[in-house]
Amino acid sequence: xxxxxxxxxxxxxRGREFSVSGDETRGPRSAFQRDRDRIIHSIAxxxxxxxxxxxxxxxxxxxxxxxxxxxEVAQIGRxxxxxxxLDEDLTEALCLAHDIGHPPFGHAGExxxxxxxxxxxxxxxxxxxxxxxxxxxxxYCTHVGLNLSWETLEGLAKHNGPVAQPHWALAELDAxxxxxxxxxxxxxxQVAAVADDIAYDNHDIDDGLRAGFLKxxxxxxLDFVADLWRAIEKRYPDARxxxxxxxxxxxxxxxxxxxxIATASRRMGGLSSAREIGSFEGxxxxxxxxxxxxxxxxxxxxxxxLYLHSEQVETASRAQxxxxxxxxxxxxxxxxxxxxxxxxxxxxxxxxxxxxxxYIAGMTDSYAMSRYAAIYGTVPERLSNV
Numbered sequence: 001x002x003x004x005x006x007x008x009x010x011x012x013x014r015g016r017e018f019s020v021s022g023d024e025t026r027g028p029r030s031a032f033q034r035d036r037d038r039i040i041h042s043i044a045x046x047x048x049x050x051x052x053x054x055x056x057x058x059x060x061x062x063x064x065x066x067x068x069x070x071x072e073v074a075q076i077g078r079x080x081x082x083x084x085x086l087d088e089d090l091t092e093a094l095c096l097a098h099d100i101g102h103p104p105f106g107h108a109g110e111x112x113x114x115x116x117x118x119x120x121x122x123x124x125x126x127x128x129x130x131x132x133x134x135x136x137x138x139x140y141c142t143h144v145g146l147n148l149s150w151e152t153l154e155g156l157a158k159h160n161g162p163v164a165q166p167h168w169a170l171a172e173l174d175a176x177x178x179x180x181x182x183x184x185x186x187x188x189x190q191v192a193a194v195a196d197d198i199a200y201d202n203h204d205i206d207d208g209l210r211a212g213f214l215k216x217x218x219x220x221x222l223d224f225v226a227d228l229w230r231a232i233e234k235r236y237p238d239a240r241x242x243x244x245x246x247x248x249x250x251x252x253x254x255x256x257x258x259x260x261i262a263t264a265s266r267r268m269g270g271l272s273s274a275r276e277i278g279s280f281e282g283x284x285x286x287x288x289x290x291x292x293x294x295x296x297x298x299x300x301x302x303x304x305x306l307y308l309h310s311e312q313v314e315t316a317s318r319a320q321x322x323x324x325x326x327x328x329x330x331x332x333x334x335x336x337x338x339x340x341x342x343x344x345x346x347x348x349x350x351x352x353x354x355x356x357x358x359y360i361a362g363m364t365d366s367y368a369m370s371r372y373a374a375i376y377g378t379v380p381e382r383l384s385n386v
Contacts, residue, residue: 004085006274006284008032008186014150017134017177018143035152036093042146044100044137045070050364051099052106054204054306055211056319057365057384063207066099066106072203073098076257077195083261084268084285086188093148094155094192101128103361104368105319112323113357116331120350126159127167128361134173136358154179155189159196161283183278187264190285198256201298206249208306211386216245218305224294228252259291315385322372322380323360329375330356336375 010030029037039045048067055063064072074095081091102125103109113123130153134145157163157170163181166174174181184190208214220226228251232244239247264285271277277284287295306312330337334345334356341359346352363371369379 007086032089073199090188101125108316108319112320116327120353121168124167127169131169158185263288
């Protein structure tokens, strides 16, 4: 596939927040390749292996974590980017980094931290991704953060489209390094966002079926899923049910990916330069109207049958309590954080509370449980339900 004139060009990058010389000695890489590599080599990225995707601290090793989810998003994103002639390296960097701001226990942890920070600006995992990559993860001698390119930061900031009311963490970064928050991001960022939807819509089905929270008969209440299933039964009449279920997930991903490629190709045909993307009336790289409706119906089903399943809600409540009590303990006795986290604690608010939240948000599920046990003596029973 030839390179599209609408693709982000690393040679025309707006640069980085901090000017640093010497990078050219570390291999012949483009600006976006460097971003991807910095993300992969970061501690924050490695910690994703121990953070909840759907199931809190699962005992089984076949369930997805934030790390495996991010890798799957990147695979889907690169496939779409290549088909559309976009920059695959920028797309991959955005896919790999998009969940780095998630705290332990996923959305349950986020809810707890947001509650603890209500008077200090709240907590938002997407804004925390930017804060982690630009201010907290600092492996360099010359500057704070990973010093990623403007295009990567813009794509992460506008992961879900233009931002009218940025969270305080995002607003602080935007004040230091403006990211044009009111416009649509690059096509690569849009591809990363829809790849995220495709990955978790379908891989959460896979994990939900494996855990027994979802039943095939219930899933087949969705007519478009039933159509795919009937075709699989016809193609593979003698295959094991488990294998056919995995085929169903693959087929559904394929249908969605092909829809995005066809829809984006059609919309891109009406544009002549990358500058027009920011003012387009909506996303250029996204689902068709028909697929958008199907995907909304699928999400509704997943919330009803999996995410808000009574056992999931109960487990999430216990996990939320762990994070809330960790915050309470560190707020009362910051020395419990230890090391540089205690030594660098700001004296005034809201910096003090935000510093504590930065510490907790970086924890893996297992580390949060170990810190909780060290403070309170034990961990709540049934913190995992698979």
